[in-house]
Amino acid sequence: MRQLSALDTQFLNLETATNVANIAGLAILEGGLTRGDLLSLMAGRLHVAEPFRQRLVSVPFGLDHPYWTEDDKIDLDYHVRELALPAPGSDEQLGEQVSRLHARRLDRRRPLWEMYLIHGLAGDRMALYIKVHHAAVDGVTGAGVLASLLDTSPEPAQLPPAQPAAGPPERVGASEMIARGVAKAVVNPANTFRFLVDAVPHLDEIPVVSQVPGAGLVSRVTRGLAHRLTGRVPVPALPRMSVPRTPFSGRISAHRRFAFAALSLDEVKQIKNAFGVTVNDVVMTICAGALRQWMLKHDALPDRPLIAGVPFSLRTPGDESAGNQVTIMIAQLATQIADPVERLNAVRDAMAMIKARSSLAPARWLQQVSDVMPSALTGLAARAAFNLFAETAGPINLIISNVPGPQIPLYVCRSRLLSYYPVSVITDGSGGLNITVFSYDGSLDVGVIACREMVPDVWTITDYLRDALSELKLIAEQQ
Structure with missing residues (x-):
């Protein structure tokens, strides 16, 4: 049995009737795949996909974080499902179906994943929607789980069978769970003190805290003192970021809208080369341009930049250990700038600043904040914080993530x-x-998920993404 980290547990605690912590992927495939194929695939590869084999075990009285245990009777017939759109199904119909599936919470009595084979797409295509709870995977481990189901050639690879366990599986009894939880509660004040010491130099990058008057000054003074005492390269300061209110700020509903679009990676690279920026700079600028157009359409464009949360992995190269190892950096998105090139330059500068900070002193505040709170109180604290955020503009306006993927064709059965x-x-x-972007085989595949009541016209955002790319491409060709 493996215990969830404090951060893993937070992804369980944040769930309510409206806040759901599913992360998923929508794969579009050539036709011919059957549910029987998927059942055979999963049966033969469960041993290399740990999150698909494990279920939660709670600690009595919530005294400590839950544990993962191997599920000896995984019901693949339950987890692997199929449905059909009215043929010929459109992208909009597919997006609506995914919206409904994604809004449903996973059953915590079972391993936290589901898979849906979706028939009826136009053009002799099929879709495969796979969702996993965020408590089980982050971006890196999620990609690893996906890779275990894919092959680099049409002929499926023959994986070695699962090796028999050397002994009986480790079991942690209720009494031992309680004892461990009590022991952690005793040392929790030390964790709090360590967090305060580590966090002070980084107050300006913690959402909400960074907006408190004086937080930036305290951070700069503390970092300057550390530089003088240690001689380490000083960490650049972040500007004070005020979060504007938008139509997608506040309390979300239980319903979702999902839209998707494929952008040309070659065109993004063309822009990158023309302006001497990175692929990620271009992606963030395209998102900023699309959001600007959407807010102009809704007469809701703030006169200051949106604040984006940008996930960063804390893993070192080669680290594929289980659990979440991720943090969020905050960056200005320059949506208030009309000129696309000026917007690109502003986004480049904002991203360069947070990358410089992360490389010099990785931001671990998300993990540290999770570690500070006694386990029995984390659920209450998470819900209280979300209730507070729902009445304000929130700590950030949205999350934008850009995940690099394989640039070769892949196959499923x-x-x-x-x-x-x-x-x-x-x-x-x-x-x-x-807005999350995944690069695959020469394409940037963009998924846009939104609250149905806040952003009912989510497909217009994908149209504006294409417009923003075309606008930058035209300028790049004139350079």
Whole structure:
């Protein structure tokens, strides 16, 4: 048995009737795949996909974080499902179906994943929607789980069978769980003190805290003192970021809208080369341009930049250990700038600043904040924080994530993977809109998930993403 980290547990605690912590992917495939194929695939590869084999075990009285235990009787017939759109199904119909599936919470009595084979798409295509709870995977481990189901050629690889366990599986009894929880509660004040010491130099990058008057000054003074005492390279300061209110700020509903689009990676690279920026700079600028157009359409464009939460992995190269190892950096999105090139330059500068800070002193505040709170109180604290955020503009306006993926064709049971669109998380605290980008085989596959009531016209955002890319491409060609 493996215990969830404090951060893993937070993804369980944030769930309410409206805040759901599913992360998923929508794979578009060539036709021919059957549910029987998927059942055979999963049966033969469960041993290399740990999150698909484990279920939660709670600690009595909530005294400590839950544990993962191997589920000896995984019911694949329950987890692997199929449905059909009215043929010929459109992208909009597919997005609506995914919206409904994604809004449903996973059954915590079982391993926290579900898979849906979706028939009826136009053009002899099929879709495969796979969702996993965020408590079980982050971006890196989620990609690893996906990779375990994919092949680099039409002929499925023959994986070695599962090796028999050397002994009986480790079991932690209720009494031992309680004892461990009590022991952690005793040392919790030390964790709090350590957090305060580590966090002071980084107050300006913690959402909400960074907006408190004086937080930036305290951070700068503390970092300057550390530089003089240690001689380490000083960490650049972040500007004070005021979060504007938008139509997707506040309390989200239980309902979702999902849209997706494929952008040309070659065109993004063309822009990157023309302006001497990175692919991620271009992606963030395209998102900023699309959001600007959407807010102009709704007469809701703030006169200051939106504040985006940008997930960063804390893993070192080669680290594929279980659990979440992720943090969120905050960056200005320059949506208030009309000129696309000026917007690109502003986004480049904002992203360079947070990358410089992360490389010099990785931001671990998300993990540290989770570690500070006694386990029995984390659920209450998370819900209280989300209730507070729902009455304000929130700590950030939205999350934008750009995940690099493989640039070769991949296959599922001999069916070629044509596209892979991420389907991520929205919450009261992170805003009712999330844009996640995954690069695959020459394409940037963009998934846009939103609260149905806040952003009912989510497909217009994907149109504006294409417009923003075309606008920058035209300027780049004139350079």
